[in-house]
Amino acid sequence: MHRVRETATAMTLELDVPGWRGAMAGQHVDVRLTAEDGYSAQRSYSLASPASMGMPVMGAASERIALTVQVVDDGEVSPYLTEDLEVGDQIELRGPIGNWFVWHPTDTRPVQLVAGGSGLVPLMSMARTHAACGSSAPMRLLVSVRTPADALYADELDRLGPGVEVTRVWTRSGPPAWPGPVGRVSPAQLAASGFAPDDSPRVFVCGPTAFVEAVADALVDLGHDPDLIRTERFGPTGT
Numbered sequence: 001m002h003r004v005r006e007t008a009t010a011m012t013l014e015l016d017v018p019g020w021r022g023a024m025a026g027q028h029v030d031v032r033l034t035a036e037d038g039y040s041a042q043r044s045y046s047l048a049s050p051a052s053m054g055m056p057v058m059g060a061a062s063e064r065i066a067l068t069v070q071v072v073d074d075g076e077v078s079p080y081l082t083e084d085l086e087v088g089d090q091i092e093l094r095g096p097i098g099n100w101f102v103w104h105p106t107d108t109r110p111v112q113l114v115a116g117g118s119g120l121v122p123l124m125s126m127a128r129t130h131a132a133c134g135s136s137a138p139m140r141l142l143v144s145v146r147t148p149a150d151a152l153y154a155d156e157l158d159r160l161g162p163g164v165e166v167t168r169v170w171t172r173s174g175p176p177a178w179p180g181p182v183g184r185v186s187p188a189q190l191a192a193s194g195f196a197p198d199d200s201p202r203v204f205v206c207g208p209t210a211f212v213e214a215v216a217d218a219l220v221d222l223g224h225d226p227d228l229i230r231t232e233r234f235g236p237t238g239t
């Protein structure tokens, strides 16, 4: 295992999974921790690593996967994974799971990604997959983050290049001299930074439950086809 600190409260875990046969962009795994007394807890974590299945040209699947875990205060599993898990420890992992919240890199339709907080993780897998296979599908990513200190993959998002347009929305405070507004993602921001409904983009929205529901409703109100909107809810709280 290799750890990469993303922010003060988020860690990427690169895990070696013997026999791992690959995954599609957007899928997740279930992680189960079992204590010595037999008590166990299981949580889902999205794959942050690029896809190795469904690629236009298939390479050998790597047995190393990346998960990015955001600590939830008083949580059972996320503090353990980010702070206590040590190199050499073994954890139980099941997956890949999910065939619905998946972007196929052979799809050339425009792709709109909308992330709230750690909901960026599976969307980052899609953006990394897009880059890895040189997809010609136009891709745009709107990321809603509390403050710059909470931003995941900040440098990598800046380097994604012209194939993926990234827009950031700061919900509490922006970087110094940030000229734009601060607050929750608005319908006007979705319209301005995203593809028009007439472009028929495939849309993936991921984040806290309240965020996902607000964004999905706004997209439908803006005229997007509900059948093209796919959502993944990470947890019970709002932004």
Ligand SMILES: Cc1cc2nc3c(=O)[nH]c(=O)nc-3n(C[C@H](O)[C@H](O)[C@H](O)COP(=O)(O)OP(=O)(O)OC[C@H]3O[C@@H](n4cnc5c(N)ncnc54)[C@H](O)[C@@H]3O)c2cc1C
Pocket (backbone or CB within 6 Å): 028, 043, 044, 045, 046, 047, 068, 069, 070, 071, 072, 073, 074, 075, 076, 077, 078, 079, 118, 121, 122, 208, 232, 233, 234, 235, 236, 237
């Ligand atoms: C399909 C799927 C993919 C996911 N992928 C990721 C991922 O890539 N990275 C990641 O960090 N998390 C991800 N999650 C969330 C993750 O599964 C856990 O819910 C999260 O880590 C909290 O678990 P915990 O045991 O630490 O907290 P718990 O012990 O379950 O909860 C502690 C307290 O926090 C609240 N809470 C639970 N979950 C959240 C949450 N997500 N946000 C805010 N409050 C919460 C609970 O209501 C409770 O009050 C994903 C969830 C799903 C369903």
